Amino acid sequence: MSRPAACDAVGVHPRQGYRWFKAARGKNPFERAARSGRYLSEEERLRIADLRLAGAGVRRIAAELGRAPSTISRELARNSSRGGAYRPYAAQKRCRERARRPKPRKLDRIKLALQVELRLVRNWSPEQIRDDLARTFPDRPEMHLRTGRAIRRHRGEPRRASWSKIRDMILISERPAEADDRAVPGHWEGDLIVGINARSAIGTLVERTTRYVMLLHLPNGHSADAVRDAMIPTIQTLPEHLRRSLTWDQGTELARHKDITLATDLAIYFCDPHKPWQRGSNENTNGLLRQYFPKSTDLSVHSPERLLEVADELNQRPRKTLNGQSPAVVFARLQAES
Template identity: 85%
Template sequence: CRVRARRPKPRKLDRLELALQVELRLVRNWSPEQIRDDLARSFPDRPEMHVSHETIYQSLFVQGRGHLRGDLHKHLRTGRAIRRHRGEPRRASWSKIRDMILISERPAEADDRAVPGHWEGDLIVGINARSAIGTLVERTTRYLMLLHLPNGHSADAVRDAMIPTIQTLPEHLRRSLTWDQGTELARHKDITLATDLAIFFCDPHKPWQRGSNENTNGLLRQYFPKSTDLTVHSTERLLEVATELNARPRKTLDYRTPAEAFQQLLSDPKQPPVATTP
């Protein structure tokens, strides 16, 4: 007898309505995990509008998987057309900074993220480490602020960019800053004197001690690739990028955005949103 050809199983993203909803979020630079969670929240009673993050990845990286446009992969964090798993190498140079206070001396309240106003900071550097952008992430809300460094990333330049930025914050959101032992923060005592912000330094070669900041730096590489000159970006562009990232819903914030959580701290500091993971 003749064997009937097996009908191909329809793929989840062959459904046009679902594919369009996924694309709308991808072009806003949301991750597949964020898209998965937001669709489940937006369409709680429509399982046909739910999709796993792996299905989204497969539709982007495997030819013929679903109806997502082939150029949408550029909106992922890596921007690569081929899926790879590789961590970005950290800067290898560590220098002794005078009068450092190590992270072991940081108040215990900063560790569990229950008390707002504790920040993590770092630089993302451009091609040949000649340019940089400063990054500041509030640990409780994941709220991001960027430092414009058009004239280099010396200790003086970082100090001069950081002081006015920190001074925009109310006192209850200036509790501490944790940084690595890069020489760009050699003027840390000047910053503390001007802002009353306590500054602590990570142990050498332990970037996970600034987990929120490391994760955010990975997101920022989508906008500011390491192989480029970062001085070409204006203050307005940095604000635009920070605003976009602060508008992404986060699972750790019960799917609120960092901007919403930070605004809550500004209006009602006694009721901070609690973040539980890096």
């Protein structure tokens, strides 16, 4: 079929047909379907060009294509020449290039990858690595694993409610200022490390001044009742001046926090949602504990004696933050004080 006959068959001017032929370079000019309903197809772009030549406005074009006027307006603004002529083939080419352009991965950066690897060999979780990098390199965004933008959601996906299931929480913002600088002992941070399929757990308590570790034996699960029953006798072994406060995340395992406070006189504060760095000592300790209690194992098999053994091993390690002393030595000195 000749070009004029083809133009007549599809109802376009021969000049438009010639433009199609030149742009397609002898190939089928149409990509019949767009990659998704969100994107304009090549056929739609050609239709936009025809309607523009016919003098149609944005709203009429939108009605013809079944698209929002804002979509057509953006398309024309993005892909028109300085003289105002719309270029459908150039628009389609740019669309394809944007879709397949290589998106660099953050871990292709050698320095960042090395920092991540150093933390992975210490059994840190992805969240711990992300948060520690943000603290270690506060002014170097290229060394961060998150950009800070909100999590992307598919259109129409319902947002989850942000309310907590824990009643009568006291947030960390109300915690005494003395707990922040670690000068006054007796302020603790707590959390759970969980085993395979989150069916088993071990409770962890870290004293903020000395980094002293205590572990909670939870052989029958980590419900709120189980955590309460394990924590109360553990806290009661401490002298009163070493049970000033406990900071925990908003996990439901501490829903019985009022019972714990009533039995031990220990004030309990809760972190803001999704901010584990507010329990920095505890998060770092959990990373060390993963050397002994891997995430892919059943943690309920460990006896109370084994937990004491692991805690003692950590507490005997000399710490630079304690001028080379171990948490056990410093904590024992504090226990002896009246």
